[in-house]
Amino acid sequence: MLNKKSEQELKNLLYFIFGIQRIFLLIPLLILCLSFSAPAQAKGTWDSNLQMWLDTTRIADLKNMYPGDYNVIIAKINDPDVQRVPSYNVLVTSSDPSVVDIFGVDNMDFGSYDPDMDVGIQLSAKKVGTAAITIKYKTITKVIHVTVKKSIASFSDKTGTMTTGQKYSIRHFITFRGNKPEIKKIKSSNKKIIKVSGEKLIPKKAGKATITATINGKKQKIKITVKKAKPKPKFSQLKSKKAGLDYGNLHGESTVKIKLTNKTQYPITKVKLSSTLFFDDVLDDCRPKKTKTLTVNLKPGKSKTVKIYFGKYPVSKPTRWTYKILQFWYKQ
Incomplete structure (x- = not known):
């Protein structure tokens, strides 16, 4: 038989032993719980990055x-x-x-x-x-x-300008958002200044006229000033004449010189020229031809000599040459 003191010591020992066993039993359970919680934590991180x-x-x-x-x-x-x-x-x-x-x-x-x-x-x-x-x-x-929103359309401004010799569509003066505007009842306050033909506005002479039109069901108007167009220079108004032909006997180089005179009332900026060299005893298909666009900056009434370089040709000296003005540009 154990006395009370010994019996209490035995109970304490048994409690300690069983406590250790419980701890070891809880460790696998804790690991299992952590394994289930890890994917849930990873899913939360993935959702926060999806944006x-x-x-x-x-x-x-x-x-x-x-x-x-x-x-x-x-x-x-x-x-x-x-x-x-x-x-x-x-x-x-x-x-x-x-x-x-x-x-x-x-x-x-x-x-x-x-x-x-x-x-x-x-x-x-x-x-x-x-x-x-x-x-x-x-x-x-x-x-x-x-x-x-509902489509909108109106004249771009209260005033506009036109130039004689051209035709304008009334839509040229209209800005809109949405579907193309419906334009009806186009009228001119002065048909001698601006004539109306369908949706076309035809300026007849310099002056002022008011154009009225019903745009998308709303009556609107614009005041237009017609200006007289300046006469455009004709192609024949740019005069030219032969100024010479340089031929270097040592290297067989040829340079054509052409004198241009601006007979227009506008500054000429560029000229496109074509020139052909002719040699004795040479077939027509062997005659060299050059086309070149030259910057001239010719003021009205002024003249300038331009050059077209042909390069070296191992043949006899050119006997003659021709040129032609193909196109020219001007400032208005």
């Missing part, structure tokens, strides 16, 4: 779309699970395709955009109204609201 950014500049433009307009939303997607996000994995829908239609979702590959990250969503505005564009990729969903 999508939208081009805010283009989104602002979507608030000012008109029928017939096209626009592109740039979606930059960061997915650590793939190197390149395929556009076909991005789901884009329109709440009302009759207002805004999605006609393309493609990987961008131009400008400052990264083709590995960027997806271009192409929109087409069909008619006046609003539509919600929903962009989905995995767990991310973005919604953009697009407003299509």
Whole structure:
């Protein structure tokens, strides 16, 4: 029989032994729990790195779309699970395709955009109204609201200018957004200054006239000043004559000199000339021909001698030469 003291010491020893055993039994259980918690922690890190950014500049433009307009939303997607996000994995829908239609979702590959990250969503505005564009990729969903406004059109300014001798379309003076404007009831306040033929405005002589028209159902007007056109120089007004032919006997080099006189009232800037050399006892198809455009900067009434260099020819001295003015440029 054990006394009370010995019995208490034995109980303490047994408690210690069983406590150690419990600890060893808990270690595998703890390892098993950690193995299950690790994937959940990794999934949280992956979700935090999955991101999508939208081009805010283009989104602002979507608030000012008109029928017939096209626009592109740039979606930059960061997915650590793939190197390149395929556009076909991005789901884009329109709440009302009759207002805004999605006609393309493609990987961008131009400008400052990264083709590995960027997806271009192409929109087409069909008619006046609003539509919600929903962009989905995995767990991310973005919604953009697009407003299509009514088409607008008006004269670009309150005044305009025309020059006699030309024909103008009234659309030349109109700016619009959306569908092409409907223009009706075009009238001129002075038909002797500006004549109206359909949508054509024909300036007859210098003066002023007011053009009125109904554009998209709204009556509008523009004051136009007609100026008399300056007479354009004719091709024959640029005079020229032969100034000489240089021939170097030592090297067989030929240079044609042509004297040009500006008979126009405009400064001549450039002249395109063609010249041909003729030799004795040489077939026609062997005669050298040069075409050259020369900078002359000739003021009205002034003359200048220009040169066309032919180079070396191991034949006899040229007997004669011809030239022709093909084209010239002037400042008006």
